[in-house]
Amino acid sequence: MNNNSINIGKNTIYKISTTSFNEFSALLIENNLESLCKEKEVVNIALSGGSTPLPILNILKDKKLNWRKFNFFLVDERVVESSSNDSNFKNISHVFFQYISSQSFPFLKESMDLEKMIVNYRNEIKKHVVFDASGFPKFDLILLGMGSDGHTASLFPETSALNEKEAFYVKNYVSELNSYRVTLTYPVLLNSLRTFVFIKGEEKLSIFQEIMNGKGEKYPISKLQNINLNWIIGV
DSSP states (O other): OOOOEEEETTEEEEEEOTTTHHHHHHHHHHHHHHHHHHHOSSEEEEEOOSTTHHHHHHHHTTSOOOGGGEEEEESEEESSOTTSTTOHHHHHHHHTGGGSOSEEOOOOOTTSOHHHHHHHHHHHHHHHSOBOTTSSBOOSEEEEOOOTTSOBTTBOTTOGGGGOOSOSEEEEEETTTTEEEEEEOHHHHTTOSSEEEEEESHHHHHHHHHHHTTOOTTSGGGGGTTSOEEEEEEO
């Protein structure tokens, strides 16, 4: 693949035309999954929902990878019925999980209340993902998006999960949505072996430029710029 990347600090930035954004992104992920397969017996990945990653995952499902080596978890989830069209797991399953032979772990369980679901999901992560000396799980790859308010995962501006330093998967009440989300926390996102952020649109590009210019502290995603972060930007 053509390397259209530039480096700013620890950030690697790919600026891709919107017409080839999904294909390029899928190929970039494929190349990373192939290299991780060569290094590890089991590869643990956390995926985000939302409109940007779904067409990328729809392309990725057709790649000839050893899918049995991969475990997929959710970066975040909406607290809804598992059958809801708002469920990240349902939407990802529709375009990706149902076509591959990997293990994938839903958060939502009809038989459990929210607190029990959180405990259950933490236990699933503990069972499969290595915890390093930091005391937090170390995913091999985390795929993120960004909202028009600069949130990533379900770490929204002015919400309690932004300050979480101990738990790795928590509920987060988002007042502007009048609803709960569940999400990985900063210590996990900062601990990932490889991290990719996929963004498209003028509004999000403007936020990205603010962050690169050192003026984006108000945006939750800005806390990630001091790790080895890959930005894939549709322009």
